[in-house]
Amino acid sequence: MDGHFRAFSFVDRITRPGLSVRGLYQVPPSIAEFPISLAAEACGQLAAWTAMATLDFKLRPVAGIAPVIELPGSIRPGQTLELEAEIESLDADAVAYSGIAKVAGTLVLRLQHCVGPMVPLEDYDDPSAVKQRFELLCGAGATPGAFPGVPPLALDYTGGEPGKSLRAILRVPAAADFFADHFPRRPVFPGTLFMHKVLELAARVTDDILTPARHTAWVARSVNDSKIRAFMPPGESLEFEARLAKQDAGSLTIHVGARKETKVTGHSKIIFHAEERA
Amino acid sequence: MSSENITQAEIDAIFPKVAAMMADALGCDVEKIKPNASLINDLGAESIDFLDIVFRLERGFKVKIPRGKIVEEARGNLSESEFESGGVLSGAGAARLKVFLSEVPADRFKIPLKSADIPRLFTTETFCKLVIRQQRAAARPA
Numbered sequence: 001m002d003g004h005f006r007a008f009s010f011v012d013r014i015t016r017p018g019l020s021v022r023g024l025y026q027v028p029p030s031i032a033e034f035p036i037s038l039a040a041e042a043c044g045q046l047a048a049w050t051a052m053a054t055l056d057f058k059l060r061p062v063a064g065i066a067p068v069i070e071l072p073g074s075i076r077p078g079q080t081l082e083l084e085a086e087i088e089s090l091d092a093d094a095v096a097y098s099g100i101a102k103v104a105g106t107l108v109l110r111l112q113h114c115v116g117p118m119v120p121l122e123d124y125d126d127p128s129a130v131k132q133r134f135e136l137l138c139g140a141g142a143t144p145g146a147f148p149g150v151p152p153l154a155l156d157y158t159g160g161e162p163g164k165s166l167r168a169i170l171r172v173p174a175a176a177d178f179f180a181d182h183f184p185r186r187p188v189f190p191g192t193l194f195m196h197k198v199l200e201l202a203a204r205v206t207d208d209i210l211t212p213a214r215h216t217a218w219v220a221r222s223v224n225d226s227k228i229r230a231f232m233p234p235g236e237s238l239e240f241e242a243r244l245a246k247q248d249a250g251s252l253t254i255h256v257g258a259r260k261e262t263k264v265t266g267h268s269k270i271i272f273h274a275e276e277r278a
Numbered sequence: 279m280s281s282e283n284i285t286q287a288e289i290d291a292i293f294p295k296v297a298a299m300m301a302d303a304l305g306c307d308v309e310k311i312k313p314n315a316s317l318i319n320d321l322g323a324e325s326i327d328f329l330d331i332v333f334r335l336e337r338g339f340k341v342k343i344p345r346g347k348i349v350e351e352a353r354g355n356l357s358e359s360e361f362e363s364g365g366v367l368s369g370a371g372a373a374r375l376k377v378f379l380s381e382v383p384a385d386r387f388k389i390p391l392k393s394a395d396i397p398r399l400f401t402t403e404t405f406c407k408l409v410i411r412q413q414r415a416a417a418r419p420a
Contacts, residue, residue, distance in 0.1 A: 065330045093345045096333055115333050225302055267305060
C-alpha cells in the first residue's frame with residue numbers, strides 16, 4: 001500500500017469542498033515531465049472527491065466520457081495547479097462535471113461536461129481510508145511531491161501510411177507504481193494515461209503533415225468525444241490506430257481508437273492547430 | 279403523458295438533433311442513425327453509450343432525464359410485480375411495453391422477454407419520445 005494516495009493522486013488540498021469544489025496540486029519539481037492529460041486527471045479527481053463524499057464513500061466514479069477537453073496551455077514540473085470542478089449532476093449512476101486547471105491564474109486545461117460512471121468504492125479501495133484521506137485534503141492537506149513521475153509506456157509502432165494513419169501497440173505494464181493507487185483493490189490502467197498515449201500517437205501522425213506556413217507546428221488543442229469503453233487491466237496489450245480524418249488550412253482532426261482483439265477499449269478525436277513555434 | 283399522444287410531427291421536429299447527438303456519442307456517421315434503428319443491435323451501443331446519449335440529450339434539449347426513466351414509464355400503472363417477475367416480463371408487462379414502445383417493430387419483441395433485454399428494443403425514436411415527454415413535463419405547471 002506504499003503507493004496509496006501517492007503514486008497516482010493529484011489533489012493535495014481541497015480548499016473549498018462542495019458542488020463547486022476547488023483544490024490545489026503541486027507538481028513535484030523533481031519529475032521529468034507532467035503531461036497535460038494528468039491535469040485532466042487532477043480535475044477529475046477533484047470532482048471524484050466531491051462525488052464520493054456526497055455518496056458517503058459507497059460509490060466512486062471512474063473514467064468514462066469526456067465530450068470536450070480543451071488544452072490551451074502546458075505544465076512544467078514545480079508549478080502549482082489551481083483546480084476547479086463544477087458538479088452538474090450526481091447520483092448513484094454517474095457524476096457529470098466540468099472543470100478547469102490554471103497555473104498562476106492562466107488557464108491550461110478545460111474539461112466540459114465529463115461523465116464518470118459509478119462503481120462500488122469497496123471493490124476498488126478501502127472506503128475508510130478514502131474517507132480519512134478526504135478529511136486530510138479538506139483540512140491540513142497532503143504533503144506535496146509524492147508523485148514519482150510518469151513511468152515509461154512505450155508505443156511499439158507497427159505500421160500505417162505516413163501523414164495519414166499510424167498503428168501501434170501499447171503493452172500496459174503488468175506492474176507499475178500507479179496501480180497501487182489506481183486502484184488498490186482492483187488495478188486499472190488510468191484513462192488519462194491512455195489519453196497521454198492517444199495524444200502521443202496522434203502527434204506522430206502530424207509529424208508527416210506539412211503545416212501551412214514556415215515556422216509553425218501542429219499543436220494539440222482539443223480532445224473531443226473521448227470515451228473509455230472497458231477497463232484496461234495490468235498486462236493487457238492494446239492495439240492503437242490513429243487516422244487523419246479532416247484537414248483544412250490551419251487545423252487537423254485525428255481520430256484515435258484502441259482495441260483489445262475485437263473489443264474497442266477507448267477512442268478520441270484530437271484537434272491540432274498550426275501555431276508559431278515557441 | 280402516454281406515448282400515443284406524441285405526434286409524428288413532434289418526432290420529426292427533433293429527430294435531426296437527436297440523430298446528430300447519437301452519432302457523436304456512438305462515433306458513427308449521422309446517416310446511420312435511422313428512426314427505427316435498434317441502438318444495441320444495429321448501432322452497437324453499450325451501457326456507457328446510453329449514459330452518454332442521455333447526458334447529451336439533457337444538455338441539448340435542456341431537460342432532465344432521470345436514469346431508468348424509460349423502463350419506469352413503460353411500466354405505467356402496473357406495479358413492479360405486475361410488470362415482471364424473476365427478471366421476466368409478465369403477459370401484462372409485455373403488452374404494456376408493446377404499447378409504450380409502439381415505434382419498435384412487433385417482430386423484435388421476443389416472448390418471453392427478459393427485463394434486462396428491454397434496452398435492446400430501444401430505437402432512436404424511443405429517445406425522441408423520451409425527450410418530448412420530458413419537454414412536456416417541464417412545460418406543465420408545477
